[in-house]
Amino acid sequence: MHNQYMNAAQEVQDAERSREEKIMKTGAKALPPRGSGKAKGGLKDTLLYVRQHWQLYLIFLLPALVLTIVFRYIPMGGILIAFENYNPIKGLLDSPWVGFEHFQRFLSSPDFLSYLVNTLKLSVYGLLWGFPIPIILAFLLNRVGSAKIKRKIQLVLYMPNFISVIVLCGIVKILLSVTGPLNMLLGTSTDFMTMPEAFRTIYIASGIWQGAGWGSIMYTAALSNASAELKEAAIIDGANIFQQIKAVEWPAIKDVVIIQFIMSAGNIMSVGFEKAYALQTDLNMRSSEIIATYVYKKGLLDGDYGFSTAVGLFNTVINVILLVAVNKIVARMNEGKGL
Amino acid sequence: MGKKKFFRYSMQDKTLLMVGYVLLGLFVVAIIIPMIYIVVGSFMDPITLQNKGITFDFSKWTATAYQRVFGNAQIWVGFKNAVVYSVVFTVISVFITLLAAYPMSRPDFKGKGFFNVIFVITMFFGGGLIPTYLLINNLGMKNTMWAIVIPGAFSVWNMIIARTYYQGIPSELREAAEVDGATDMRYFFMILLPVCTPVIAVLALWQFVGMWNSYFDALIYLDDTAKQPLQVVLRSILIQNKPESGMISDMQSTAERAQLAELLKYATIIVSSLPLLVMYPFFQKYFDSGIMVGSVKG
Numbered sequence: 001m002h003n004q005y006m007n008a009a010q011e012v013q014d015a016e017r018s019r020e021e022k023i024m025k026t027g028a029k030a031l032p033p034r035g036s037g038k039a040k041g042g043l044k045d046t047l048l049y050v051r052q053h054w055q056l057y058l059i060f061l062l063p064a065l066v067l068t069i070v071f072r073y074i075p076m077g078g079i080l081i082a083f084e085n086y087n088p089i090k091g092l093l094d095s096p097w098v099g100f101e102h103f104q105r106f107l108s109s110p111d112f113l114s115y116l117v118n119t120l121k122l123s124v125y126g127l128l129w130g131f132p133i134p135i136i137l138a139f140l141l142n143r144v145g146s147a148k149i150k151r152k153i154q155l156v157l158y159m160p161n162f163i164s165v166i167v168l169c170g171i172v173k174i175l176l177s178v179t180g181p182l183n184m185l186l187g188t189s190t191d192f193m194t195m196p197e198a199f200r201t202i203y204i205a206s207g208i209w210q211g212a213g214w215g216s217i218m219y220t221a222a223l224s225n226a227s228a229e230l231k232e233a234a235i236i237d238g239a240n241i242f243q244q245i246k247a248v249e250w251p252a253i254k255d256v257v258i259i260q261f262i263m264s265a266g267n268i269m270s271v272g273f274e275k276a277y278a279l280q281t282d283l284n285m286r287s288s289e290i291i292a293t294y295v296y297k298k299g300l301l302d303g304d305y306g307f308s309t310a311v312g313l314f315n316t317v318i319n320v321i322l323l324v325a326v327n328k329i330v331a332r333m334n335e336g337k338g339l
Numbered sequence: 340m341g342k343k344k345f346f347r348y349s350m351q352d353k354t355l356l357m358v359g360y361v362l363l364g365l366f367v368v369a370i371i372i373p374m375i376y377i378v379v380g381s382f383m384d385p386i387t388l389q390n391k392g393i394t395f396d397f398s399k400w401t402a403t404a405y406q407r408v409f410g411n412a413q414i415w416v417g418f419k420n421a422v423v424y425s426v427v428f429t430v431i432s433v434f435i436t437l438l439a440a441y442p443m444s445r446p447d448f449k450g451k452g453f454f455n456v457i458f459v460i461t462m463f464f465g466g467g468l469i470p471t472y473l474l475i476n477n478l479g480m481k482n483t484m485w486a487i488v489i490p491g492a493f494s495v496w497n498m499i500i501a502r503t504y505y506q507g508i509p510s511e512l513r514e515a516a517e518v519d520g521a522t523d524m525r526y527f528f529m530i531l532l533p534v535c536t537p538v539i540a541v542l543a544l545w546q547f548v549g550m551w552n553s554y555f556d557a558l559i560y561l562d563d564t565a566k567q568p569l570q571v572v573l574r575s576i577l578i579q580n581k582p583e584s585g586m587i588s589d590m591q592s593t594a595e596r597a598q599l600a601e602l603l604k605y606a607t608i609i610v611s612s613l614p615l616l617v618m619y620p621f622f623q624k625y626f627d628s629g630i631m632v633g634s635v636k637g
Contacts (some may be wrong), residue, residue, distance in 0.1 A: 057450075059524060060438045060441050064436070064458075065454070068461055068493060075466025077470070078467075078470025078473060081469060081473075136362075140362060143356060151623075162552075162619050164553075165553075166570050166573045170607075174601075174605070174608075212366075240349060274554065274555050295467070295468055296468065300472065316465065320463055323463060
């Protein structure tokens with residue numbers, strides 16, 4: 001039912017799109033719509049367009065633009081704090097300038113490498129374990145014949161996504177507590193939350209528990225768009241499941257997989273603060289202190305604004321470099337198609 | 340549902356399918372078990388829970404934990420604040436995002452490339468924690484609801500999803516409206532939005548859930564306990580092991596208090612998570628159409 005519906009919808013859309021394109025090609029000359037058509041370039045035409053469509057600028061775009069400039073771009077100016085000993089009374093422009101001192105202090109401190117490695121390990125391992133599972137789930141879901149059962153399974157799979165980080169960490173702490181069910185099951189009394197060796201496993205496993213089902217949603221949707229006829233043809237030709245996956249299903253989700261991979265690989269340095277902070281204890285700090293939590297503590301708890309901003313900036317810059325690099329590499333492997 | 344009579348699987352395929360179903364089943368079970376454990380645990384009495392764990396002997400179940408959680412004023416304050424913040428944030432955010440996506444979806448919009456660059460840069464680069472914090476402080480928004488709901492109200496990612504959805508709507512609709520002399524506003528509100536329900540529903544759900552479940556902004560911007568949303572209250576109960584004082588103060592010994600505090604965590608988890616878990620299945624029908632069209636083709 002569901003597959004058929006999606007396919008029908010897809011076909012209708014495709015038909016509409018090709019019709020649209022035809023109209024664009026043939027109709028553009030015969031009937032130039034207001035403000036478009038031959039009006040390419042030219043200050044006069046632009047001004048005319050803006051006057052005709054002032055609502056697009058002043059009503060539609062303005063609120064978003066104001067929010068972006070105020071809350072995204074103005075803080076970028078605040079990055080100057082990273083290069084000075086910021087003094088709230090003197091303000092951004094009159095605080096004493098120290099150049100790269102904060103960066104030097106951070107990069108030469110013995111903790112620097114440990115925070116960087118913790119951040120990288122957490123996200124790289126998280127990506128390696130967490131990335132394939134939603135794809136596998138989507139393949140498995142796609143093989144469930146009954147639409148009703150599939151829907152019920154999806155209902156369960158998506159559920160943890162609606163639990164908050166705090167509650168998730170609360171559940172984790174309950175399950176792993178010294179008197180909790182896991183210890184009862186094993187007949188031990190280990191305090192997992194205080195073990196630095198256990199932190200990453202806890203973080204990544206609970207992340208998969210919470211996010212893998214929800215992460216599969218896009219792949220599931222892309223798979224149900226894979227042409228049913230193509231699949232039937234493959235089956236009639238005697239293709240086994242592996243061959244079907246290779247010939248029909250994988251091509252259907254490949255683009256989504258690539259986009260998702262670039263996005264998550266490019267975000268490797270922006271490990272969520274919220275969960276790491278909630279799972280931190282004084283004793284597992286050796287592996288749980290990441291750059292994001294360090295920035296928070298240094299900046300807002302210790303009030304060392306300049307230093308904290310410098311550490312944050314360092315993190316952002318590495319992140320941008322990684323994103324660009326991953327995008328380049330994937331594009332090269334994928335015949336020039338990146339983001 | 341058509342009968343798939345000619346779907347004949349070979350022996351090898353059948354085994355493979357079985358393995359697949361078992362794996363899927365295992366994953367589903369792994370998701371459900373912790374939830375059931377918490378639900379059952381929340382009905383135990385504190386001493387049994389600590390010594391023996393959970394039992395399915397219904398005669399021993401009690402609702403003490405729930406009475407204590409519901410009897411606590413701070414939980415209610417948290418609930419009320421969370422509802423207010425989430426609703427206000429969802430309305431503002433979805434409205435601004437839907438508005439901004441419209442010009443960005445029009446092929447003829449002048450300045451589209453420029454605005455696009457301005458927006459997309461913010462997805463990857465920002466000022467970071469301290470500059471944003473100082474700005475909000477300087478604007479006098481600290482310790483007000485606005486510090487929570489305004490700065491993140493415009494989401495570029497959601498704008499892209501809405502834009503892609505609009506682009507799937509046949510442009511003849513707009514041309515017809517323009518011929519009839521409808522302004523951009525009129526077309527947008529009277530014609531375009533009514534056919535975009537799936538994407539509106541999905542964006543609204545995302546924003547609501549995101550705000551309901553977040554705690555960081557509230558943690559750094561709201562000092563006043565009367566303004567704290569539910570997640571900050573939960574944080575002190577679940578993560579910091581500091582139950583609200585009224586909840587356990589009538590217990591005599593420290594041991595009893597500790598046991599009760601542990602039990603209260605179970606009930607608190609259920610009470611705080613239930614609203615969203617009950618709400619989300621109603622949105623499930625929009626997931627495929629809304630999310631799909633937006634993100635995959637984008």
